[in-house]
Amino acid sequence: MNDHVREGRLQLRKKPQQERSIQRLEAILEAAIELFLEKGIAQTTMSEVAQRAGISIGSLYQFFPQKAAVIKALHDRFSARLDGFIRQIFIGVKTLEEAADRAADSLIELHDIFRQERIYTTLWQAIVTDRDLGQISADYHEHVITCFYRDLSHLVPESDYQRFRVNLKLMILATGEVIRYATQQEEDVARAHLDQWRRVTRVSLFAY
Structure with a gap:
């Protein structure tokens, strides 16, 4: 896999600037931690992360292209x-x-x-x-x-x-x-x- 594709998989899609976006990103990461510890990473879906963070799946994908990111x-x-x-x-x-x-x-x-x-x-x-x-x-x-x-x-x-x-x-x-x-x-x-x-x-x- 070339570097461009790798970065596309793993990089944060946007770096939050406003307080609301910063808080949303933090909520996503905290939700992911909770679910990864509870269920394991392989068993956790992006939909579950979005639900636990209290946001839509679309909002989650605005930040992260996939779970690896x-x-x-x-x-x-x-x-x-x-x-x-x-x-x-x-x-x-x-x-x-x-x-x-x-x-x-x-x-x-x-x-x-x-x-x-x-x-x-x-x-x-x-x-x-x-x-x-x-x-x-x-x-x-x-x-x-x-x-x-x-x-x-x-x-x-x-x-x-x-x-x-x-x-x-x-x-x-x-x-x-x-x-x-x-x-x-x-x-x-x-x-x-x-x-x-x-x-x-x-x-x-x-x-x-």
Whole structure:
């Protein structure tokens, strides 16, 4: 699928400017969250989202061409919140040990964010089965890698940059899986797995 078609599927059709339109968009997204958590994404129809939001199906389609665009909008909203956390993890680190400790300690806070935003685990299950949405997720991973690399590259010899970047990507992908798994478990099971992954992170972040 070319980029033009992909954008047509996934992009918000109009960006609201007036307060009424902003409130309507917010109502759509909140309705989608409720229904996705209640029924699952695959079982939720656009008509149900419109009904829950208290608008006509025509009004819904003025904003979103299809359900995949609603999923993307929610992904973007959650990612924007996550960005603020991600950007501060490694700011100002001066040693490899400090960086490894910060990475390990951030896991608990990251887990808490995912616990509070249960919709993201539901969204992820839909994203991995949709090629276009999957590309958006991959692009966000690259964005995270770029942020981390920017803050950590001064700790790595230039000759090791490429291997470090690959290792960083693998650690980010693996950590995402651990966090998603932990958020679906009882708290004691989640903590046991997170504590173990914290130990792995401390020794593996710079083991390239």
